[in-house]
Amino acid sequence: MELGVFLSQELLPRILHGIQFEATRYAMGTLTLFVGVWLILSHFIQFRKIRARSPRKAQMWMELKNSMRTILVFVAMDIVVFDNSVTGLFKIYDDVSLFGWGYFWLSIPMVLFIHDTYFYWTHRAMHHPKLFKFFHLTHHRSHNPTPFTAYSFAPGEAIVEYMFVPVAFMLIPIHHSAMYIVLTIMIFKNAMGHCGYELMPTSWARIPVLGWLTTVTHHDMHHEKANGNYALYFTFWDRLMGTEHKDYFDRLDAIAFKTKTRNQTEVLEPAE
Ligand SMILES: [Zn+2]
């Protein structure tokens, strides 16, 4: 095919479709949290605000700019990885009857666990002094995160975050729709973890199994201290590897206390 025809009829529509998909996913997750929590609920849940100070508008613009670049990296990676893959390398399937509905639903928590493991270890690696500046500093410029911090990555980190998708597809069979469900959970959990308001029931942290779910405070403390609490969905890896912050429960107790008393006094804001 002639290069000009290939670019205009194949590559350009592919790029535009990719941008539309990724931008919609990003907007769906981040705007739900921004509009729902920051603009509508914030007045009613002030006692659940994790920090006393609010991030500046300039930070949000920086995050949006970085997020647009992340979307472009994701689209480029999608084209490079999936449009040129060797047949049979990825275990993606379309026919549910191949593995049944039981496996379809089971594969979703399985992929989330694989993602959490991938996220924990790559995240921890990116905190290594030799890798931090190149890969992860951009994300930590948001010391006090906002929902838009979700995709605020340097290009190197965007590639690392993207690579989970092909890795998961190589490890276990995943139905297309199951992967879309995982990608939706992923962006909502990501935006929620950066939203600055504790939205989870604080009592869950001490209940077996429910305590394995990360709260907003869990990742907020990671941004505040720039270490520890590395995982995304579950507390499992942080607890096993001893990287969970020792005062995590104290922070949740403080929020529980504020929730109970509806006391607006900010007791959580550490010295910045
Ligand atoms: Zn973060």
Ligand SMILES: [Zn+2]
């Ligand atoms: Zn980090």
